[in-house]
Amino acid sequence: MKSFKQFINGKWVASDSHKTFPSLNPASGKPIARFQAGTKNDINKAVRAATLALPKWKATPAPKRGEILLEIASLLKKHKQRLGKLVTEEMGKVLTEGLGDVQEAIDVFEYMAGEGRRLFGHTTPSELPNKACFTVRQPLGVVGLITPWNFPTAIPAWKIAPALICGNTIVFKPSSDTPLCALEVVKLLIEAGLPKGVVNVVTGSGSEVGTPLVKHPKVAGISFTGSKATGEFITANAGLKKVGLELGGKNAIIVLDDADLDSAVEGILFGAFGTTGQRCTATSRVIVHRKVKSLLETKLLRRVKKLRLGNGLKSSVDVGPLINQKAVEKTHKYTQIGKKEHAKLLCGGEIIKGKGFFYSPTLFTNVKPSMKIAQEEIFGPSLSIITAKDFTDAITICNNIEYGLSSAIYTNNVNLAMKAVEVLETGIVYVNSSTIGAEVHLPFGGTKNTGHTREAGIEGIFEFSNTKTVYIDYSGTLQKAQGVK
Ligand code: NAP
Numbered sequence: 001m002k003s004f005k006q007f008i009n010g011k012w013v014a015s016d017s018h019k020t021f022p023s024l025n026p027a028s029g030k031p032i033a034r035f036q037a038g039t040k041n042d043i044n045k046a047v048r049a050a051t052l053a054l055p056k057w058k059a060t061p062a063p064k065r066g067e068i069l070l071e072i073a074s075l076l077k078k079h080k081q082r083l084g085k086l087v088t089e090e091m092g093k094v095l096t097e098g099l100g101d102v103q104e105a106i107d108v109f110e111y112m113a114g115e116g117r118r119l120f121g122h123t124t125p126s127e128l129p130n131k132a133c134f135t136v137r138q139p140l141g142v143v144g145l146i147t148p149w150n151f152p153t154a155i156p157a158w159k160i161a162p163a164l165i166c167g168n169t170i171v172f173k174p175s176s177d178t179p180l181c182a183l184e185v186v187k188l189l190i191e192a193g194l195p196k197g198v199v200n201v202v203t204g205s206g207s208e209v210g211t212p213l214v215k216h217p218k219v220a221g222i223s224f225t226g227s228k229a230t231g232e233f234i235t236a237n238a239g240l241k242k243v244g245l246e247l248g249g250k251n252a253i254i255v256l257d258d259a260d261l262d263s264a265v266e267g268i269l270f271g272a273f274g275t276t277g278q279r280c281t282a283t284s285r286v287i288v289h290r291k292v293k294s295l296l297e298t299k300l301l302r303r304v305k306k307l308r309l310g311n312g313l314k315s316s317v318d319v320g321p322l323i324n325q326k327a328v329e330k331t332h333k334y335t336q337i338g339k340k341e342h343a344k345l346l347c348g349g350e351i352i353k354g355k356g357f358f359y360s361p362t363l364f365t366n367v368k369p370s371m372k373i374a375q376e377e378i379f380g381p382s383l384s385i386i387t388a389k390d391f392t393d394a395i396t397i398c399n400n401i402e403y404g405l406s407s408a409i410y411t412n413n414v415n416l417a418m419k420a421v422e423v424l425e426t427g428i429v430y431v432n433s434s435t436i437g438a439e440v441h442l443p444f445g446g447t448k449n450t451g452h453t454r455e456a457g458i459e460g461i462f463e464f465s466n467t468k469t470v471y472i473d474y475s476g477t478l479q480k481a482q483g484v485k
Pocket of ligand 1: 405
């Protein structure tokens with residue numbers, strides 16, 4: 001079986017652990033390839049390389065850095081079909097979504113390439129005469145990027161592109177479930193002409209590789225996407241570094257009694273069972289007005305039962321596998337909890353026997369807002385229907401949750417839609433659309449225990465840069481602010 005090395009200081013090198021680990025195809029459970037089980041020592045080498053590369057890279061004019069990003073986008077386009085297929089093979093999502101994953105990476109490199117000609121600061125008048133005041137953007141320094149497996153090309157791109165355009169150098173630790181997708185993206189970064197040491201990749205587990213990166217004193221910032229538990233660990237161990245956290249979600253679609261129910265069903269299906277429910281923005285709760293609950297439930301159940309499970313490379317398949325056996329067990333644990341809590345299981349709730357990590361699309365109804373299945377992130381194909389008395393009740397149920405990533409409302413009442421936009425406590429709100437579907441030129445992130453970071457769009461630039469404030473006094477005398485004589 002093919003064994004991959006890690007990329008440090010412009011070279012593909014083996015880890016000094018002399019150990020490797022496999023990445024599995026979740027549709028078959030079979031290994032795809034083996035990867036270096038990195039160590040603290042590998043992280044030290046990678047941070048040293050990134051530190052040495054920093055002065056030259058940050059002195060490179062941002063538009064020149066932008067040219068390399070544009071070249072990366074163009075290479076990603078050239079390899080889109082191959083990479084999209086690889087995303088499906090290594091992560092499991094259906095091919096059209098695998099291709100979407102890569103398209104998102106292309107979009108973000110194109111967008112951030114343009115930022116090379118902006119990186120705006122602002123100018124403002126001084127309170128004193130003959131004095132200029134403005135701000136400029138500066139890189140943080142060496143940044144550590146730690147990513148999950150559910151968007152194995154897009155999430156790394158969301159971090160790598162803004163980090164590079166701002167002039168940072170990178171140590172990247174991808175998820176051990178999808179290292180191949182990460183390394184294939186890195187190969188294209190190298191082909192596009194990134195100087196040695198600017199991007200370094202160390203593969204391996206969170207505890208052996210992620211933790212030393214988080215704790216390393218020469219790392220100025222950590223950008224992390226993953227679970228709340230790891231986010232809490234990073235917060236406690238990163239010291240005074242700048243830390244970006246994109247954590248879990250428990251997203252809901254509200255359906256009011258005037259909504260177009262067929263359109264709502266489409267949005268719910270895509271939100272709950274797209275990517276097999278493994279999106280941070282996945283719909284895991286439907287909060288429906290009591291007057292249309294029964295009708296919506298019937299329409300939804302009919303469609304959920306028809307979803308076809310299988311290998312995402314087959315065009316006939318709607319729902320792919322879960323990422324690994326642990327995810328299957330976690331989803332099933334929540335099915336058991338739901339039953340114990342006396343929610344009504346309408347369909348699914350079964351581990352599919354045989355090859356791969358498959359779980360049947362699961363629909364619960366008569367779910368109470370306080371039940372565990374309505375409160376905790378499952379991250380699998382499991383959806384709960386909750387009944388609301390009215391608009392106000394629906395909003396209260398939607399907000400009464402520890403997370404705050406995405407929410408959606410289906411209604412044709414513009415007044416209620418606008419009110420929902422105002423009062424929903426999530427970082428992203430959709431009207432008459434699903435909870436998923438972010439576009440890279442808009443900020444993305446949450447509130448509460450989802451973390452408060454914003455990535456993508458212009459806010460992705462803020463995430464990976466510091467603001468420097470500049471005062472230039474051209475009066476020829478010492479002028480003092482605040483009226484001090
Ligand atoms: P995870 O278990 O937290 O892992 C994420 C990354 O952190 C992996 O690379 C992991 O390494 C690493 N890691 C684990 N322990 C670590 C430690 N002690 N120190 C440093 N790094 C460590 O999350 P996941 O299961 O991969 O991803 C699913 C979660 O991500 C869900 O909660 C989902 O909601 C969230 N997510 C959020 C967003 C968002 O934008 N808000 C987007 C996507 C996913 P290994 O796994 O290789 O050991």
